[in-house]
Amino acid sequence: MSETPEDPNEAGRRPLEVEGEALRGLAHPLRARILDELHMRGPATATLLGERLGESSGSTSYHLRQLFRYGFIENDPERSGGRERWWRFRPAGWRMRGGELLRGPSTREATEGILARYYGGRRERLDRWNRLVDERPDDPGVRRWRRAAEGSVAHVRMTPEETEEFGRDLQDFIRERLRPFQGRTAEDRPGAEPVELQTDLFPNLTGTDADPEDGPSAR
Known part of the structure; x- marks a missing residue:
């Protein structure tokens, strides 16, 4: 899983690899909410958050310092020198190899909680939009965005190696297309709203010879 494709304009920057120690930076639910705010709505202060x-x-300030300690956020260089510190989401984002961390006895519990919040939040935000479309179809804000939003599913056959290559190519394309919009704030482009792109690339093993739930141990 990952948050924010790497920005090509950030020379020498790479997404933060979240491993054992950095897991502590995501361990508190409020930190996940703070990261979401900084990611979706841009730089903010502890008071604003x-x-x-x-x-x-005081609470948001403490958790901001913890997120900074573990590398998830940084000071906003465009808003330095004021009475209160402005924070921004790490431009290159972060990523974690959930499958590997789930197998580690010392990281399993924290990883389970982080993944549950991460995927639960994704599902909740998408469900919220779908409810708005269903319950308030005539709302001007919903009407304005209804045709722009979309969802799709594609089914193909690939080897693991081909899938890995496809995933890299897909992320390269997304990074390139997102570049003109990186770093925007509400003041930069009136009428622009936070837009979320969710992608999942995984094997559908249900009913195949490789299905773990259909093997000898599942019977």
């Missing part, structure tokens, strides 16, 4: 999330600025 506290107002948005219904938390005290």
